[in-house]
Amino acid sequence: MARKIKIQPKVVKKAILLLFIVIFITFFTTIIVQSYSKNHVLSQSRTPEVLIPSGDYENFLKLKQGIPADALDNYPLNFAALKRPMLANNIEVLGTTATSAHADGFGPIEITNHLGVKVQAYKTTDEGYATWTIPGVLEAGLYNVYLRYFPLSDGGAPIERALYVNENIDPLDATKTYALQYEDLGNLKFSRYWKNAGPIIQDTTDNDMKPSQKEILNQERTAFVRDATGYVIEPYLIYLEAGDNTLTLKSIRESMAIVAIGIASYQEKITYEQYTTKYRNLGYTDVVALDAPIRIEGEDAIERTSPTLYAIGDRTDPTNVPVDTVKIKLNAIGGNKWTAPGDMITWEVDLTDKPSGLYYISFRAKQNVSRGLFSTRRVYINNVIPFAEANIARFSYSGDFKVVTLGDKDKPYAFFLEGGKKNTISLESTLGEYGVPISQVQGVIDMLNDLYLRIIAVTGLKPDPLINYYLYGENARVERTLETFQEAADILAQVADNIIKISGEKSDKIAILETMEIQLRDMIKKPRSIQERLNSFSKNISSLGTWISDVKQQALTVECLWVSSNIDDLPHANANFFAGTWFGIRGFFRSFFFNYEEIGTIAAVDTGKEIEVWFLTSESTGREQANSISTLISNTFTEQYGINVKLKVVTAGVLLPSTLAGTGPDVAINVANGLPVNYAMRNAIMDVSGFDEFYEVTGICSAKNAEKGLCNPQTNYNVGRINDPNEQYLFFDSAMVPYEYNGGYYALPNTQSFLVMFVRNDIFEARGWTVPETWREVTSLVTELSISNLQFYLPVSASGATSVVNQVFASMLYQKGGTFYRNNNKESNFDTEEAMQAFEEWCKYYTDYSFPLAASFLNRFRTGETPIGIANYELFNTLTVFAPEISNKWSYAPLPGTYNDKNQLINNGAASGSAIVMMKQADDKESAWDFMRWWVSRDTQTSYARELESILGAAARHNTANVLAFKNLPWSREEQNVLLAQWKNSVGVPEIPGGYYTGRNLENAFRKVVNTQANPRETLNEYIALINAEITKKRKEFGLD
Structure with missing residues (x-):
């Protein structure tokens, strides 16, 4: 008989305690050991492939490759097969040779540059066309286009232009439209440059104050026409005929002075091996020996292409310079503001007492925003990309700082810097290898959004699960439903695999890609479930848009950079465990005595x-x-x-x-x-x-x-x-x-805020709808929208009674010539015919046309379910961040108005x-x-x-x-x-004693009519008595009567 072993409780407790001690010691030993690691890495740069995202630009290049227009989807682009003639020299014409049309403020201008030299240029403002003739192109083919320009003082936003090639601009017809060689040429951006307006100084609480940003206006810039979204790494190619060609720039936003415009041949960058061979042949065989690494503080950048790239404070490590446990010290630059493709920061390294030669370049930096991804930067030395690998410098995710030396996975790169002068080192944010996957997902969003709108045009937003809507099959009322699902699922699977391959790991960033792929494949297997899953389908499409925003977050914080001769001489990236702990303890106790208010x-x-x-x-x-x-x-x-x-x-x-x-x-x-x-x-x-x-x-x-x-x-x-x-x-x-x-x-x-209409231009153009100018036209449009199960949006308070007057009702009231109060604001004016009509019309949109009482206009505008609506104009701010995938697909329009007895359109709106x-x-x-x-x-x-x-x-x-x-x-x-125009027509709502009862009871009357189908006029009359009673009461309370 086996003998039972009895374990004493004390032994178990001791074993658990011992195990805990071992784990505790192991954990802290690991932390302490790791804290003494230098945390030095290489940027793992490599020669980038020529990647052209699918879309209009790719189709344009395929056509120039000779692929028939009806077979573009059947053949891949062969970039090497494109005809790109070589020019002996760039062909450049002066800006002052331009001709203009429909221009406001265009013309020759003289600018004194930063060296004191007077430069002749051609001023273009934010509206109009400027055309140049490029003479003597010997061979038809694909070329790059570049500008030499000065930014001009204006609103401070990036300069936006559209480029037309060989289009004859009609000087008499300002409404005429012209053909672009491809859509992307309609959205070109040219950078402005900024610097600190002064040094970093301290305020009365000894915090560092962020210097204001001052635009650099007197320095000539050169920029190639390239992709503003960052999807395409290389400059755009445009097609020119043999002989003379015209290039026309249409102004969209901001002003610039153009010194010259020219064309250049497409040239591939030399590799790093070719680069080092070039300088080895010039006698620069070894890296220059320095007594000590040269350190440049991140916050000391001499210029940047966005005013958002200002100096920032980082208190995560005591080795930052400068640093304080509780006070703000500006000791870095970038952070989560440095994300937009094309944003560049430039530093200056002083080698006036050093020889020309090869040097290593390292950055003390961290990318702590996008887990599982890396940020990509393009490297410039003295405004030139030195070799192909410099197009892609990776900065991987890390919660702590790393010392990242520019190099491939095995060795650091040695860069040639000129001695006896100051050199510049620039990092430009770019999507790099993420550009094509992001572009592919954007294509999927457009594809699925279009399909979703076609489906709900048949099913409505709340389909009956028991009805067969014929969304697929032989008698389908919606074309290519399952085929579209299959195509989108295959692309998402490819993108997910590509992201894992690029990043070297599987992260949460591919979760939504897999979720949408699974849903699409499941709906292919069970097509009758499509109508039941439309809500989650729509949400997943929106989530793909959020995914694009997340992956575009190419954030990077730079605390300092080094120019060195031996990267082993560089210090540790972070303080050790004990120094970091002591720094945190001091900060904790000092925080109790610091006034954050x-x-x-x-x-x-x-x-x-x-x-x-x-x-x-x-x-x-x-x-x-x-x-x-x-x-x-x-x-x-x-x-x-x-x-x-x-x-x-x-x-x-x-x-x-x-x-x-x-x-x-x-x-x-x-x-x-x-x-x-x-x-x-x-x-x-x-x-x-x-x-x-x-x-x-x-x-x-x-x-x-x-x-x-x-x-x-x-x-x-x-x-x-x-x-x-x-x-x-x-x-x-x-x-x-x-x-x-x-x-x-x-x-x-x-x-001051006021109402305007927001319109999805892409949806309106696709369906041939016109934007309404009157409320009668709104009613007609609502009928058109309802056929496609789409909606028009009017803002309503979220719930309950509110003291704020509804701006839509107020606008309708003012358009009819009504007012809120009469008799020197002593009583309500809602019992007039103008007010009664305005109230009836307002309620009718909800009682007769089933406008939603509670809806997220932002979400529905983004998906296209509500392609038109009225909201405060600053919704622009939210759309900029929340819905970047529909940028350039929507616009403002004035409020619908009402014709008066003189046949004048009145579109007054209430302001707040x-x-x-x-x-x-x-x-x-x-x-x-x-x-x-x-x-x-x-x-x-x-x-x-x-x-x-x-x-x-x-x-x-x-x-x-x-x-x-x-x-x-x-x-x-x-x-x-x-x-x-809309702001000028806005009307202020007066504030009076007891006026809060106006908004509250107007809302009560509205809810009663909509919820109980009560008579609008009778209902409003009931609440007018309550409004007047409160006004009278408050006037007596404050001694006004």
């Missing part, structure tokens, strides 16, 4: 003047905006006015209790539309209409200014100001309406916004007023808007209330014209 500024000379300014955060604004304000205060306001500013960033809810307690600010920025009048009723806020400059700032002749004889109430100071280049202030009339109370004005406009106010408790009211008018001026608002975009990109475009500042922002001419 206060935003530091630069103190002025002690004049005894100081004000406290609060910036109120919201859903879309926060500390980044406050930091931008701090920079502007330090750079301009404090210097100009000699007034110190104590800036704090707080939540909006803090203002009221602080004001009641007497601890509030002197000035508050970004207060909600209804707050100024609400506080004015309680005597907590200043009436600013009595300050002498009020008329100059607002164009309104207030009663107090009129009494002083400063203005005439009969004049309108706003007339003509929009075209005055010296004018600082201009607001449309709607901007000040919400801030007027009892004859005074209690705020100045900070931001935020304000800047002065609290009643402000001690130095003159200084507070100086700050307010400085803040709303054209120069300050322009600088603030550009500063925000330099930090956060186009997604943070500021919806300034200053019209002159708005015109300085990087809108295209077409966008600006539409937005200014």
Whole structure:
């Protein structure tokens, strides 16, 4: 009989404890050992393949290869077989030889460059055509096109042009369209260049302040016509005939002065082996011996192609230079702002006392954004890509810094640098080997989106699972459903395999590719399930769009770079375990004594003047905006006015209790539309209409200014100001309406929003629809949309009653000549015929046409389910980030309008916004007023808007209330014209005592009609009585009656 072994509980506990100790010791030993590793790697560069993504450009090249147009999908592109004639010399013509058409401000211009030399060029603005003749092309074939140009001061966005070849531009017909050799030539970008406006300085809290970015305008640039999306590595090829050819640039956005335009032969880059052989033959056989590596700080970059590439602070490692445990020290550059293809950063290495020769180049950098992927950079030495392998330098994912030396997988590359002078080293963000997979996924998105819209045109958005909609098979009502699924699934499988091959590992980045592939193959096997899975199918298509955004995130943080003769001499990439731990402990305890609420500024000379300014955060604004304000205060306001500013960033809810307690600010920025009048009723806020400059700032002749004889109430100071280049202030009339109370004005406009229509041009063009100009045309379009089971969007409050008036109803009311109130704002005006008609029409869209009460316009606009809708114009910001796959596929349009009895189209729309106010408790009211008018001026608002975009990109475009500042922002001419026209027709909604009951009860009436099919007129009349009762009550409460 076997004997049982009994294990004592104490033994088990000891064994577990021992195991835990062993694991603990092993874990920390590993960490400590790893922390002493140098963490040096090579960039694993290699010779890139010539990769041309599928699409219009590839088809163009296939046609030039000789493949028949009806067989393009049957044959691969053979790049080597393309006819690319060699030129003995580039053929170049001067910019001043241009002819122009439909141009605004085009013509010869003289520019003094950075060397003091006067250069003749041809100025092109943001609208019009400029054409050059390229003479004497000896042989027809494919060539590269390049420009020599100066960027001109404008909105600060990249310069955008379209290139037409041998098209005869009609000077008499501005509406005529012309053929591009391929679509991609319609979206070309040419870089601007920026540098720090000054050195990095410290604020009053000893934090480093980010220097403002200053554009470099006096330096000539050379750029080839190339892919703005980054999918294609090499410059574009265009086809020229033998003899004379014309090249026409159509302006789309921003201004540039063209010194020359030319063509060049396509030339393949030499390999690294050929490069080293070249310099070996010149006598440079060994790497130059240096006493010590030359270190260049990342934040000391001399120029960059985007203002978002500013110096940043990194506190993840104590070996950063400079560094502090809690304070902001700007010690690196790039980060998650350095992602867009074409974005370049340039550093300067001083070799004035060193010999010419071969040197190694290394970067202390990290890519900690895209796990499982690497970031790719193209390397330039003195503005030239030295050899083919320099096109692809990999920076793999790592949570810590690495010292990355440029080289292949086995050895570092030695670069030739000239001695006795300063050399430049540049890194340019590029998609590299990820370009083709991303392009393929974009093609799949377009393919599946088109199929999805064709399916829901048959099934609707909520199909019955029991009905056979004939989505496939012989009698299919939708063409090539299963074939499209098969094609898309095969491409996604290929992309997933390619990503794994490129990255060398399987990561979460291929999960959505596999999910969509599985769903597609499953629907092929079970086609009757298609209608049941449309919702998840649509979501997966959107997820593919997000995948593209994620993989495009080619982020890279550079703390420093080295030029060295021996990479073994370079220091460790990170501090060791003990140094890092001690750094973290000190930071933890110091954080309890550091004021994170206060935003530091630069103190002025002690004049005894100081004000406290609060910036109120919201859903879309926060500390980044406050930091931008701090920079502007330090750079301009404090210097100009000699007034110190104590800036704090707080939540909006803090203002009221602080004001009641007497601890509030002197000035508050970004207060909600209804707050100024609400506080004015309680005597907590200043009436600013009595300050002498009020008329100059607002164009309104207030009663107090009129009494002083400063203005005439009969004049309108706003007339003509929009075209005055010296004018600082201009607001449309709607901007000040919400801030007027009892004859005074209690705020100045900070931001202003208004409604416009958003239209998916690709869907409208494919179906031959026209954009509606009136509400009657909207009703007709809704019928067309419903045939395809698509929708028109009108914004409605998400749920419940709200005090904010619905802007669609307000727009309809104003278009009919109605108003919100009458009798000096003492009672509601909703019982008039104009208001009743507006309310009926508004409700009818939901009762008769089944408009959704709750829907994500952003999502549905992205998928195309709602190809047209009305929203605030700053939805642009969200679309820029959230839906990059539909960029260039949508546009703005004015609000639908109503014809009046004079047959005039009235498309007024309601406006909203935020304000800047002065609290009643402000001690130095003159200084507070100086700050307010400085803040709303054209120069300050322009600088603030550009500063925000330099930090956060186009997604943070500021919806300034200053019209002159708005015109300085990087809108295209077409966008600006539409937005200014609609803005000018916007109407402000007055704020009155008890006015919150207007929005609330209007919403209640609307919900009752839509949910219970109640009579609109009778229902609105019921709620008018409640509105009037509340207005009367509040007027008595505040002693107005």
